[in-house]
Amino acid sequence: MKAIEMIDIVKVYPNGIVANKGVNFEVEEGEIHALVGENGAGKTTLMKILFGIEQPTSGEIRIFEKEVHIHSPHDAIAKGIGMVHQHFMLVPSFTVAENIVLGMEPKKGFSIDMDEAVKIVEEASKRYGLEVPPTERVLDLPVGIKQRIEILKALVRGAKILILDEPTAVLTPQETEELFVALKNLAKKGMTIIFISHKLKEVKEISDRVTVLRDGKTMGTFLTKDVSEEDISRLMVGRDVELVIERPEPKPGKIVLEVKNLNYFREDGVQVLKNVSFALREGEILGVAGVEGNGQRELVEILTGLRFGAIGSVRLLGEEILGYDAYTLRRKKIAHIPEDRVEKGAALKASIAENLISDRYYKEPFSKRLLLFPRKVIEYAKKAIKDFSIKTDSPLTPVGMLSGGNMQKVVVAREFTAGAKLLIADQPTRGIDVGSTEFVRKELIKVRDEGVAVLLVSADLQEILQLSDRIIVMYKGEIVGYFDKNEGLTEEELGYYMLGVKRHDENKIKEAFAL
Amino acid sequence: MRNKMVLFEVVRTALTIAIALLLGYLILIFATDDPNTAFKWFIYGPISRLRRFVELLNRATPLIFTGLAVSIVFQAEIFNIGAEGQLFFGAVAATFAALYFPQIPFLHVIIVLIFAMAAGGLWAAVPAYMKAKWNASELVSSLMMNYVAFYLGLYIINYHMRDVNAGFLVSYKFPRTAWLPRLLRRYNLYPGIFIALGFAILVWFFLYRTKYGYELRMVGKNKEFARFSGIKVENVIIYSQIISGMVAGLAGAVEIMGLYKRFVWQMTPGYGFDGIIVALLARNNPLAVIPAAFLVAYMRTGALIMGRMTGIAPEIVMMLQAIIILLITAEAFLSFWKKRIIEKAAMEQEEKK
Numbered sequence: 001m002k003a004i005e006m007i008d009i010v011k012v013y014p015n016g017i018v019a020n021k022g023v024n025f026e027v028e029e030g031e032i033h034a035l036v037g038e039n040g041a042g043k044t045t046l047m048k049i050l051f052g053i054e055q056p057t058s059g060e061i062r063i064f065e066k067e068v069h070i071h072s073p074h075d076a077i078a079k080g081i082g083m084v085h086q087h088f089m090l091v092p093s094f095t096v097a098e099n100i101v102l103g104m105e106p107k108k109g110f111s112i113d114m115d116e117a118v119k120i121v122e123e124a125s126k127r128y129g130l131e132v133p134p135t136e137r138v139l140d141l142p143v144g145i146k147q148r149i150e151i152l153k154a155l156v157r158g159a160k161i162l163i164l165d166e167p168t169a170v171l172t173p174q175e176t177e178e179l180f181v182a183l184k185n186l187a188k189k190g191m192t193i194i195f196i197s198h199k200l201k202e203v204k205e206i207s208d209r210v211t212v213l214r215d216g217k218t219m220g221t222f223l224t225k226d227v228s229e230e231d232i233s234r235l236m237v238g239r240d241v242e243l244v245i246e247r248p249e250p251k252p253g254k255i256v257l258e259v260k261n262l263n264y265f266r267e268d269g270v271q272v273l274k275n276v277s278f279a280l281r282e283g284e285i286l287g288v289a290g291v292e293g294n295g296q297r298e299l300v301e302i303l304t305g306l307r308f309g310a311i312g313s314v315r316l317l318g319e320e321i322l323g324y325d326a327y328t329l330r331r332k333k334i335a336h337i338p339e340d341r342v343e344k345g346a347a348l349k350a351s352i353a354e355n356l357i358s359d360r361y362y363k364e365p366f367s368k369r370l371l372l373f374p375r376k377v378i379e380y381a382k383k384a385i386k387d388f389s390i391k392t393d394s395p396l397t398p399v400g401m402l403s404g405g406n407m408q409k410v411v412v413a414r415e416f417t418a419g420a421k422l423l424i425a426d427q428p429t430r431g432i433d434v435g436s437t438e439f440v441r442k443e444l445i446k447v448r449d450e451g452v453a454v455l456l457v458s459a460d461l462q463e464i465l466q467l468s469d470r471i472i473v474m475y476k477g478e479i480v481g482y483f484d485k486n487e488g489l490t491e492e493e494l495g496y497y498m499l500g501v502k503r504h505d506e507n508k509i510k511e512a513f514a515l
Numbered sequence: 516m517r518n519k520m521v522l523f524e525v526v527r528t529a530l531t532i533a534i535a536l537l538l539g540y541l542i543l544i545f546a547t548d549d550p551n552t553a554f555k556w557f558i559y560g561p562i563s564r565l566r567r568f569v570e571l572l573n574r575a576t577p578l579i580f581t582g583l584a585v586s587i588v589f590q591a592e593i594f595n596i597g598a599e600g601q602l603f604f605g606a607v608a609a610t611f612a613a614l615y616f617p618q619i620p621f622l623h624v625i626i627v628l629i630f631a632m633a634a635g636g637l638w639a640a641v642p643a644y645m646k647a648k649w650n651a652s653e654l655v656s657s658l659m660m661n662y663v664a665f666y667l668g669l670y671i672i673n674y675h676m677r678d679v680n681a682g683f684l685v686s687y688k689f690p691r692t693a694w695l696p697r698l699l700r701r702y703n704l705y706p707g708i709f710i711a712l713g714f715a716i717l718v719w720f721f722l723y724r725t726k727y728g729y730e731l732r733m734v735g736k737n738k739e740f741a742r743f744s745g746i747k748v749e750n751v752i753i754y755s756q757i758i759s760g761m762v763a764g765l766a767g768a769v770e771i772m773g774l775y776k777r778f779v780w781q782m783t784p785g786y787g788f789d790g791i792i793v794a795l796l797a798r799n800n801p802l803a804v805i806p807a808a809f810l811v812a813y814m815r816t817g818a819l820i821m822g823r824m825t826g827i828a829p830e831i832v833m834m835l836q837a838i839i840i841l842l843i844t845a846e847a848f849l850s851f852w853k854k855r856i857i858e859k860a861a862m863e864q865e866e867k868k
Contacts, residue, residue: 343737
């Protein structure tokens with residue numbers, strides 16, 4: 001029996017972006033079906049339509065061979081569809097059981113029957129082979145467990161079809177393994193699973209069939225065992241992709257950045273950085289690996305003057321800069337590709353041109369004394385659009401109208417041309433398409449070779465291994481691993497350090513600072 | 516595509532005004548036996564005589580100033596709604612300068628205007644500073660400052676500059692050197708409207724052709740982005756409100772210098788709050804403030820003329836105004852049509868590929 005049929009789905013967003021252009025998508029009951037495509041290919045939109053978050057502009061949906069209209073997530077859940085989002089939707093201060101029964105709490109008089117809630121969770125946990133600690137607070141649990149809670153939440157609500165949106169993006173290789181065992185188990189019990197990903201290795205490993213989307217259209221559905229990774233990636237991108245980026249030997253020069261004994265306590269009193277020390281020379285890339293939320297964000301914000309109150313020492317070319325604001329640090333030649341391009345990296349309502357000059361608008365040729373020269377700005381923007389192949393018909397287009405990859409190119413175009421001595425790149429390729437990723441990575445190597453010191457923070461281990469000359473691993477705010485070159489280093493090995501299973505001894509870690 | 520969206524906004528605004536007028540007519544049917552005459556005076560009144568047209572111009576003048584003032588802060592996404600207090604205090608300061616400064620022709624007028632701007636700017640600086648320093652809501656503090664301006668202003672006028680011979684609560688008459696002169700012998704036209712139009716261009720130039728204007732707009736579009744880019748957001752928060760206050764300060768001064776030649780208000784004139792309406796209609800664009808202020812002034816003038824000619828309460832116009840603002844600010848009004856335009860354009864673009 002067919003669990004899902006989506007026929008000729010078209011979706012136009014209010015900003016004019018056509019995300020789905022007549023997509024056809026079919027899933028058999030009891031299979032694990034991978035949905036792959038570059039970011040911006042329309043995977044997430046298609047799943048949002050299936051889960052009732054978005055309404056299709058036109059097209060037909062059938063669930064278990066009955067035509068349906070799904071008006072809301074509530075509706076979707078009632079029809080047996082569950083979704084596990086990329087960003088977890090859990091209440092951190094609630095226990096696991098409270099989170100799972102939220103909205104359908106067993107009652108005893110006027111209060112919640114906690115014993116019953118725990119029983120429900122334990123039963124489901126056993127039935128589906130997903131172990132969770134029902135009485136612990138979600139706050140304190142690792143990401144892998146949080147994800148299991150999300151899956152259980154959907155199953156307890158009677159889901160027969162599970163949508164997992166890039167479930168491995170936040171997991172370590174070890175956690176991913178565990179997830180796959182659980183998913184295979186669920187499929188054996190008759191669950192239908194849709195697995196969204198752009199990591200082809202995982203797709204090969206887990207799925208029975210795979211559907212490829214490109215540019216809002218279906219490129220085809222295949223038995224996974226019949227197609228190779230190369231085949232899939234060619235279908236996704238429409239051309240052969242250089243999966244390996246050439247990285248010539250680094251020629252490091254003098255020390256640009258020295259961070260010594262950096263400690264930081266968050267507003268809630270938690271220590272998120274513990275004695276972090278490292279140094280970075282011009283002409284090299286230092287990779288910072290780690291599961292998200294282990295202090296990387298705070299580190300970057302402190303180094304770029306967006307977060308204050310840290311203790312320790314940060315020197316830029318010998319000058320103490322800890323506590324300076326972004327205004328000052330920008331003028332001291334620190335460029336920053338932020339983790340979040342929507343919140344920080346760009347003003348979506350402003351034009352591409354206006355976004356490109358936000359750190360240099362006060363300099364010639366863009367302005368002189370009080371005056372701003374829009375014509376000069378537009379001229380410059382036109383050139384940048386060409387140099388960085390940003391897809392748009394005008395430099396006056398608001399950045400918010402661009403796709404994620406092009407938006408990131410605007411950010412990158414600004415930061416790469418800032419004439420920086422230190423470039424801090426935080427997740428520079430997250431959520432952008434393969435073509436743009438390739439472009440950004442090559443540019444990173446290029447600026448490195450021009451003598452810029454690059455600090456690369458990324459949750460993508462492949463990226464870290466491909467680009468970094470040296471690597472530090474962060475776990476719970478500490479540097480727990482240091483690799484002075486990454487030859488022979490594997491994702492698995494890094495994964496052990498990221499999980500805190502392995503750690504280097506003090507002397508090895510000190511080498512990160514002593515150059 | 517962009518042209519179509521502009522067309523959409525124009526049509527939407529026109530339709531909104533038409534709907535409001537239709538409703539206004541319906542209300543008149545209930546209010547009077549002769550709705551046609553009343554309606555005629557409402558629509559035709561302001562352009563029926565030159566004197567009435569001058570009345571319209573004079574009524575639009577302070578609205579342009581306050582509309583500009585509010586547009587400046589709204590562009591920075593700052594909700595300083597203290598234009599009312601700023602213009603009131605600006606008028607008080609103007610009165611002071613008019614009465615006590617040496618009566619040098621021409622220069623005196625300039626000094627009075629500068630005083631008004633300084634006072635308005637100072638008044639706006641208080642909530643600005645509190646916002647930048649302690650993150651105090653500028654919405655609340657600027658509103659409170661309106662009351663302070665009102666009572667402090669009345670105290671200064673009534674106890675220090677009151678003309679006891681006038682028979683009602685007004686200041687001494689300004690010396691001639693502090694007047695904005697009449698331009699036509701038989702009509703009360705003073706140069707206020709030209710100063711207002713000049714300032715509209717000036718404010719536009721400031722916002723779109725200076726680097727401070729760029730900073731201000733970027734802070735308004737995304738404050739975090741501005742900070743991240745190395746713009747001193749706190750500075751922008753302060754100077755945008757001060758500049759706005761300076762423009763608002765002019766609204767009061769220009770009117771009393773041109774129309775009354777003395778301080779006459781015993782109540783706040785309400786232009787500050789009308790300025791919010793004008794800015795909303797103009798989508799915070801300084802050049803669009805001009806037609807928006809004229810529209811509001813036209814409705815007010817029309818209603819007053821209708822009142823004079825037929826005895827219907829001019830307050831009826833408040834209802835029309837409310838309907839127009841409601842419909843224009845309601846994003847969803849006619850949104851199905853907008854959606855269809857976008858969908859069609861997007862699909863056409865697809866087919867071209």
